[in-house]
Amino acid sequence: MGAYALFAQAQDLGYYLPQDITYNPSIPKPKDIIFHEVGEWHVTHDRLVNYMRAMATAAPDRVKLETMGFTYESRPQVLLIITSKKNHDNLESIRQQHVQLTDPTKSSSLNVDNMPIVVWIGHSIHGNEQSGTNASLLSAYYLAAAQGKQIDDLLDNVVILFDPSFNPDGMQRFSTWVNQHKSKNLVTDVNSREFSEVWPGGRFNHYWFDLNRDWLPAVHVESQNRLKWFHHWKPNILTDHHEQGSNATFFFQPGVPSRVNPLTPSQNQELTAKLGKFHAQYLDRIGSLYFTKENYDDFYYGKGSTYPDVNGAIGILFEQASSRGHAQQTANGILKFPATIKNQFVTALSTLEGARVLRKDFLNWQRDFYKTAISEANGSAIKGYIIGGKDDLTKTSVFVEMLRRHQIEVYELANNLSTDNGSFEKGTAFVVPANQPQYRLIHGIFDKTLAYKDSLFYDITAWTMPLAFGMPYAELNATKFSSSLLGNKVETITNPKGQLLGGKSDYAYLFEWDELLAPKALFELQDAGVLVKVATNKFEIETSNGAKKFDYGTISIPVNLQRTDSDKLFELVKTVAEKNGLTFYSVKSGNAISGSDLGSSRMPVVTKPSVAMLVGTGVNATDAGEIWHLLDQRMNIPSTHLEQATFNRVDMDKYNTLIMVGGGYGDLNKDKLRAWVQGGGVLIVTEEAVQWAAQNGISTVNFKRAKTPVDSTRKLSYVDREQIEGAQQVSGAIFGAEADLTHPLAYGYNQKNISLFKANRVFMEKSKNPYATPFYYGKDPLQSGWVSKENADAIKNSAAVIVNTVGSGRVINIADNPNFRAFWLGGTKLFMNAIFFGRTIDAGSARGDE
Numbered sequence: 001m002g003a004y005a006l007f008a009q010a011q012d013l014g015y016y017l018p019q020d021i022t023y024n025p026s027i028p029k030p031k032d033i034i035f036h037e038v039g040e041w042h043v044t045h046d047r048l049v050n051y052m053r054a055m056a057t058a059a060p061d062r063v064k065l066e067t068m069g070f071t072y073e074s075r076p077q078v079l080l081i082i083t084s085k086k087n088h089d090n091l092e093s094i095r096q097q098h099v100q101l102t103d104p105t106k107s108s109s110l111n112v113d114n115m116p117i118v119v120w121i122g123h124s125i126h127g128n129e130q131s132g133t134n135a136s137l138l139s140a141y142y143l144a145a146a147q148g149k150q151i152d153d154l155l156d157n158v159v160i161l162f163d164p165s166f167n168p169d170g171m172q173r174f175s176t177w178v179n180q181h182k183s184k185n186l187v188t189d190v191n192s193r194e195f196s197e198v199w200p201g202g203r204f205n206h207y208w209f210d211l212n213r214d215w216l217p218a219v220h221v222e223s224q225n226r227l228k229w230f231h232h233w234k235p236n237i238l239t240d241h242h243e244q245g246s247n248a249t250f251f252f253q254p255g256v257p258s259r260v261n262p263l264t265p266s267q268n269q270e271l272t273a274k275l276g277k278f279h280a281q282y283l284d285r286i287g288s289l290y291f292t293k294e295n296y297d298d299f300y301y302g303k304g305s306t307y308p309d310v311n312g313a314i315g316i317l318f319e320q321a322s323s324r325g326h327a328q329q330t331a332n333g334i335l336k337f338p339a340t341i342k343n344q345f346v347t348a349l350s351t352l353e354g355a356r357v358l359r360k361d362f363l364n365w366q367r368d369f370y371k372t373a374i375s376e377a378n379g380s381a382i383k384g385y386i387i388g389g390k391d392d393l394t395k396t397s398v399f400v401e402m403l404r405r406h407q408i409e410v411y412e413l414a415n416n417l418s419t420d421n422g423s424f425e426k427g428t429a430f431v432v433p434a435n436q437p438q439y440r441l442i443h444g445i446f447d448k449t450l451a452y453k454d455s456l457f458y459d460i461t462a463w464t465m466p467l468a469f470g471m472p473y474a475e476l477n478a479t480k481f482s483s484s485l486l487g488n489k490v491e492t493i494t495n496p497k498g499q500l501l502g503g504k505s506d507y508a509y510l511f512e513w514d515e516l517l518a519p520k521a522l523f524e525l526q527d528a529g530v531l532v533k534v535a536t537n538k539f540e541i542e543t544s545n546g547a548k549k550f551d552y553g554t555i556s557i558p559v560n561l562q563r564t565d566s567d568k569l570f571e572l573v574k575t576v577a578e579k580n581g582l583t584f585y586s587v588k589s590g591n592a593i594s595g596s597d598l599g600s601s602r603m604p605v606v607t608k609p610s611v612a613m614l615v616g617t618g619v620n621a622t623d624a625g626e627i628w629h630l631l632d633q634r635m636n637i638p639s640t641h642l643e644q645a646t647f648n649r650v651d652m653d654k655y656n657t658l659i660m661v662g663g664g665y666g667d668l669n670k671d672k673l674r675a676w677v678q679g680g681g682v683l684i685v686t687e688e689a690v691q692w693a694a695q696n697g698i699s700t701v702n703f704k705r706a707k708t709p710v711d712s713t714r715k716l717s718y719v720d721r722e723q724i725e726g727a728q729q730v731s732g733a734i735f736g737a738e739a740d741l742t743h744p745l746a747y748g749y750n751q752k753n754i755s756l757f758k759a760n761r762v763f764m765e766k767s768k769n770p771y772a773t774p775f776y777y778g779k780d781p782l783q784s785g786w787v788s789k790e791n792a793d794a795i796k797n798s799a800a801v802i803v804n805t806v807g808s809g810r811v812i813n814i815a816d817n818p819n820f821r822a823f824w825l826g827g828t829k830l831f832m833n834a835i836f837f838g839r840t841i842d843a844g845s846a847r848g849d850e
């Protein structure tokens with residue numbers, strides 16, 4: 001089909017709004033503030049915020065504006081609180097009473113007869129799904145301006161927490177794109193540039209993360225700011241307005257019944273279905289097609305429509321077919337942006353009406369949810385969890401902070417405890433009792449899951465957090481758990497204090513590599529021009545605190561080799577230790593009691609990494625974003641982001657480390673890449689980039705193939721194909737790899753079994769060189785999650801990491817994603833080791849397989 005011109009005509013408010021209602025003329029209409037009709041252009045974030053402010057100014061009796069916080073790009077995350085004047089006058093007492101429904105020690109005596117319900121209306125967490133946010137202009141106007149008994153009833157009975165944009169940075173990127181490509185005569189041809197955003201697109205936040213996977217890990221500022229308000233108010237319903245493929249219609253939950261997380265009680269889905277009747281009725285009224293109980297699920301608690309389900313609320317996913325621009329030709333005819341906005345607006349209204357009518361059902365459900373959490377906890381064999389170890393205090397603190405964001409009660413360990421899973425020490429470990437209101441979410445965070453009702457998943461199948469963090473932890477049963485284990489309750493998170501033991505040295509300083517921020521400290525020293533060495537052997541040496549054993553990967557800073565004087569070095573070392581939560585040791589002699597002396601050739605100099613990463617069209621944006629976030633936010637290490645064409649053009653000698661994540665690299669100059677590695681570069685490839693590098697003669701890796709499950713002689717039903725083939729996806733599960741703790745890529749690990757996250761079908765054969773596979777999967781590696789038998793067989797005895805020597809360079813092949821969604825801190829050390837120590841890996845240990 002050729003270009004199709006559609007005469008552009010702006011829809012005024014009459015197209016969207018209920019007609020049988022009068023509106024307060026003193027309330028500005030969207031066009032008065034944003035200068036265009038709703039749906040005529042994509043509203044930008046600045047104008048959106050201006051409109052929300054205007055509502056709070058014009059209708060102060062109904063609308064209050066709060067700023068939850070700011071995004072990475074310093075955009076405000078605004079929240080309107082909309083309710084009747086009467087409720088606004090008592091807002092804090094309404095809130096306090098409401099939140100008591102989630103406290104089983106207080107909730108029994110509460111009378112819900114006259115209690116308002118709390119509903120969070122949330123829009124467009126995916127920045128390129130903008131019908132939701134644009135509908136928020138209409139909903140805000142309607143709620144501020146509508147007059148009459150119907151709106152009065154609604155506002156008397158409902159406190160609305162109104163979040164016009166879940167992802168302001170992504171929204172701004174996308175609106176800029178589609179607006180700059182809009183023609184006066186709307187072009188509906190899908191081939192037109194308007195419908196194909198440049199990489200990475202507006203779906204993601206600043207660091208190219210999907211914020212609709214971050215409600216549980218809460219790595220990002222947007223999620224952290226939002227969760228504070230979520231738990232401040234504990235809404236009963238939360239809506240999550242999205243868009244789906246352009247040829248679809250409209251989806252609302254409930255989703256696929258067999259794909260609900262088993263920790264979510266069945267009443268949740270019953271209430272979701274009751275609310276669904278209102279959406280159906282409202283969509284029928286405007287003639288819109290829709291579907292339910294298909295495609296989408298409620299399994300992973302990191303999504304906005306699922307997180308509320310494990311917090312006594314009901315999350316509702318809406319998915320509108322996307323016009324992706326201003327109007328697009330689809331299987332269902334021309335889909336115009338205003339039509340998509342209208343469906344989102346109407347289902348916001350149906351949600352509010354359902355909430356008003358079913359108010360007591362939802363309030364009682366919230367109370368029951370938390371009461372039954374306590375009774376289930378009492379009946380459970382697991383009475384609590386213990387977490388944390390002395391080797392990585394910062395990581396432990398990040399974990400505890402994550403628990404606290406979800407209002408999970410955590411206590412310092414009061415007495416040392418030994419368990420089947422190791423010993424835990426007072427001062428470095430924490431206890432999470434199971435008997436508390438967040439009992440179900442605690443299970444959602446700690447459980448290993450291996451039994452499933454269905455084999456299709458919209459997202460990952462497991463996320464067991466202590467495994468992801470790579471932290472010591474243990475379940476405590478009734479014999480192990482007692483309240484005497486509970487020390488101080490954790491109220492505020494304090495980062496571990498670093499220190500330099502022994503004061504100034506004229507010989508050397510040492511620090512160990514175990515802590516999360518050791519690479520950050522190392523880079524800070526290197527960036528200041530300090531020469532550092534790494535111990536490739538163990539040793540014991542006299543420190544100011546007596547004799548101490550140091551492990552592989554210990555960093556040594558010899559004082560005499562520095563260009564700077566010893567006083568300045570002392571100040572720098574002390575600052576770096578304190579800032580990064582590390583313990584540095586001052587030593588006066590390089591003579592080891594056992595193992596290598598500090599002047600040994602087994603203490604090579606560590607070259608300062610100069611890092612580049614290939615990004616742009618074809619590259620998996622979230623995988624690349626995870627690395628950008630890790631280096632920039634956690635480690636303060638700059639990385640240059642190169643497009644393939646830029647790589648082909650520029651002098652690569654200024655970089656000694658190049659990162660490639662999964663993606664298509666068809667435009668890359670392979671000869672140049674090979675020559676760069678041969679000349680001494682360290683190439684780090686992850687996931688599908690491992691296959692690309694091998695297929696293009698850059699590396700030498702052989703692959704295993706998973707068997708196909710379908711026997712061609714067997715007759716299968718057409719209708720079962722999706723289920724059978726979908727089951728062969730590796731949606732994401734946790735596997736334990738065996739590590740060679742003497743290998744540079746394993747420095748800083750103390751446990752032999754490292755949990756890694758696999759969401760691909762890259763299965764590497766172990767290298768023939770016995771030293772070149774420092775991480776590999778054994779006979780039974782699955783720790784948590786779902787994977788088909790065929791894929792499980794392929795993973796067994798496969799390699800997780802292979803190192804190749806290529807000329808003077810190295811290729812480090814990592815089959816899985818060590819940085820998954822920035823909460824996989826158990827993989828951070830592996831990845832940072834590749835960056836810092838890749839070039840120290842002995843050439844002979846990684847040669848072979850050619």
Ligand SMILES: [Zn+2]
Pocket residue numbers: 126129242243
């Ligand atoms: Zn979406």
